[in-house]
Amino acid sequence: MEATGGTTAAIVNPAGPVRSSSGRFGVYGGRYVPETLMAALLELEQAYADSQKDPAFQAELEDLLHHYCGRPTPLYFAKRLSETLGGAKIYLKREDLLHTGAHKINNSLGQGLLARRMGKQRIIAETGAGQHGVATATVCALLGMDCVIYMGEEDMRRQELNVYRMRLLGAEVRGVSAGSATLKDAISEAMRDWVTNVRSTFYILGSALGAHPYPTIVRDFQRVISKEARAQILEQEDKLPAAVVACVGGGSNAIGAFYSFLEDANVQLIGVEAGGRGTALGEHAARFLKTGGGVPGVLQGTYSYVLQDNAGQIALTHSVSAGLDYASVGPEHAMLHDSGRATYTMATDDEALKAVVTLARTEGILPALESAHAIAEALKLAPKMAKTDVLMVNLSGRGDKDMGILAKELDIKGGVAVKG
Amino acid sequence: MAIQFKTKPGLVVYLTAGDPDLATTRDIALAAIDNGSDALELGVPFSDPLADGPVIQRASERAVAKGTRLTDVLTLAKELRAARPQAGIILFSYLNPVLRLGLKDFCAQAADAGADGVLLTDMIVEEAAEYLEHMSANSLAPVFLAAPTSPDSRLKAISENSRGFVYAISRTGITGIRSSLTEDAAQVVGRLRQFTQLPIALGFGISNAQHVREVSAFADAAVIGSAIVQLIEKTAPEQAAVAVGSFIKELRA
Numbered sequence: 001m002e003a004t005g006g007t008t009a010a011i012v013n014p015a016g017p018v019r020s021s022s023g024r025f026g027v028y029g030g031r032y033v034p035e036t037l038m039a040a041l042l043e044l045e046q047a048y049a050d051s052q053k054d055p056a057f058q059a060e061l062e063d064l065l066h067h068y069c070g071r072p073t074p075l076y077f078a079k080r081l082s083e084t085l086g087g088a089k090i091y092l093k094r095e096d097l098l099h100t101g102a103h104k105i106n107n108s109l110g111q112g113l114l115a116r117r118m119g120k121q122r123i124i125a126e127t128g129a130g131q132h133g134v135a136t137a138t139v140c141a142l143l144g145m146d147c148v149i150y151m152g153e154e155d156m157r158r159q160e161l162n163v164y165r166m167r168l169l170g171a172e173v174r175g176v177s178a179g180s181a182t183l184k185d186a187i188s189e190a191m192r193d194w195v196t197n198v199r200s201t202f203y204i205l206g207s208a209l210g211a212h213p214y215p216t217i218v219r220d221f222q223r224v225i226s227k228e229a230r231a232q233i234l235e236q237e238d239k240l241p242a243a244v245v246a247c248v249g250g251g252s253n254a255i256g257a258f259y260s261f262l263e264d265a266n267v268q269l270i271g272v273e274a275g276g277r278g279t280a281l282g283e284h285a286a287r288f289l290k291t292g293g294g295v296p297g298v299l300q301g302t303y304s305y306v307l308q309d310n311a312g313q314i315a316l317t318h319s320v321s322a323g324l325d326y327a328s329v330g331p332e333h334a335m336l337h338d339s340g341r342a343t344y345t346m347a348t349d350d351e352a353l354k355a356v357v358t359l360a361r362t363e364g365i366l367p368a369l370e371s372a373h374a375i376a377e378a379l380k381l382a383p384k385m386a387k388t389d390v391l392m393v394n395l396s397g398r399g400d401k402d403m404g405i406l407a408k409e410l411d412i413k414g415g416v417a418v419k420g
Numbered sequence: 421m422a423i424q425f426k427t428k429p430g431l432v433v434y435l436t437a438g439d440p441d442l443a444t445t446r447d448i449a450l451a452a453i454d455n456g457s458d459a460l461e462l463g464v465p466f467s468d469p470l471a472d473g474p475v476i477q478r479a480s481e482r483a484v485a486k487g488t489r490l491t492d493v494l495t496l497a498k499e500l501r502a503a504r505p506q507a508g509i510i511l512f513s514y515l516n517p518v519l520r521l522g523l524k525d526f527c528a529q530a531a532d533a534g535a536d537g538v539l540l541t542d543m544i545v546e547e548a549a550e551y552l553e554h555m556s557a558n559s560l561a562p563v564f565l566a567a568p569t570s571p572d573s574r575l576k577a578i579s580e581n582s583r584g585f586v587y588a589i590s591r592t593g594i595t596g597i598r599s600s601l602t603e604d605a606a607q608v609v610g611r612l613r614q615f616t617q618l619p620i621a622l623g624f625g626i627s628n629a630q631h632v633r634e635v636s637a638f639a640d641a642a643v644i645g646s647a648i649v650q651l652i653e654k655t656a657p658e659q660a661a662v663a664v665g666s667f668i669k670e671l672r673a
Contacts, residue, residue: 022546030547031544031546031547032515032542032543032544032547033542033544034470034471034541034542034565034567035544035564035565035566035567035570035574035578035589036565036567036568036569036570036589036592036593037569038544038567038569038570038574039567039569039570039571039574040569178477178481179467179468179481184468185468187470188468188469188470191470192470192471192473192594195471195592195593195594196592196593196594197592198569198592199569199592295520296519297516297519297520298514298515298516298519298542299468299516300468300470301542306516308516308520310520311489311490311491311517311520312466312490312516312517312518312519312520312521313466313467313484313517314467314468314516
């Protein structure tokens, strides 16, 4: 499942006059960027390849992942939740227990070390829910680097606590008011910054998106999730899970949770997209939903499924969860979707909100709204599975950041959610 | 039809099609041609113009909100071709609207509309094989961007795959008005000359007659974009064509 050079592609004919197309996942991926960024992408590709061969780089990354971030994260048997649902044994991969509260730090730390290795002192990043922004601001504080975070103004409003956290950590948070003022617009603005300051600046992209080599780099830094989880489940249950479930925005936690299971044909891989509040274009962020408006196209550097109208304008999206509220999806997921190796489903805003309450009250764990989409799928799936089956859910982040939204959406009164 | 720069420096005028509306864009385009623009870049408005600064972002947003589609821009190109047989016409777009129509159909329709060339902002030479096939089959000129950050090996590939002219970006960054040109500009043009006999047009940040004079010292043409788009933004639609016409005349002064 490695990205390969020069594969047959929908847009690229490798027999053409220029043949070095690379970073493909099947037909998806590639590099569709303004020429100004090409030198930087090629430099990044080379520096990343060098870092992979450098034992000192790997050792420092592993040391920090362990002592600073708290890896390995537990694989927790959710006993009460499993008993309540009366089906499969549900295990939660506890990425929510990582430093900064989500899986995002795995990647920010890796790219931050790479930036330092490349001698780039200025870091930029985009953020949706704010978890990638917080993780990147954290890494910049740790490594003593300058940090600018781009965030849609709508997301700044709904994830206000994370804005404070980033500023407290010393990052400059720049609001983006263009378009829907969410993740997509933050990425465009970060790319505009990068194209302007490309010689001095490293762009820490937070999801398995964007031009090659980003989808591969982000996947590689996140695959520690499934590497650990696969060994842990064999240790704890002496068998592989029947299914692995993860939420999919750009798809970084999902690709990290899937990766080590790709060769295990009997392990079902299920990605959960944001079903939002309806199936009409603009009401959801379900790129793989048939008739939902997602078709292959190019957004922000990569060829993948993109929610768009029939003239090729990118559609607005909606999700209660800022981290899943994006019009495209990582190209490796597009390949896994088409090949059938992974299946993609969705959970609505309401289902995700209910899942937060259910997990909170059965296990005492408050999931992020993003991760709650994966929990929502588990709530549907587990009762249909045998009691001997293992259902693994990647709990990608914790829900503290969402308290404002939850208070509003769930109408919490006197400590009791009356709705949900 | 071919893209020709009859005077030095040549002038290429970028317009966001559909801003403020298609009929006005048509009038402005005719005024631009009649007042000395050698070629037009008809910008297809896109919802997510990540290579563009605030001026063209706003124009794109207005044009998209008006419902301007790629097919409308192709129709506009056809009308302009009929009205001004000698003018250079280049379709300027982000990739996604073109992919949605289909590379093959897009190239066929662009040729049918009488366009001379196409510039796709986010299409690099490495990814362009199929695009180039369809462009070539329809005798259309692919114009690629060359950047100050492009190493010589890339400038060579860009030169070899471009037809009509090569578009050199004057500086790292997005489109927009700047007070002066940078040293990057002359350097990238100089390096490109090693690899191509094609005319070289310089764009990004060129906004007044002084800039145009400076460009003429080392490049063959100047591309004026944001300065004109901003002028259109500030001018009442019925006066926009006249305003743009006099602005272009002054650029040559």
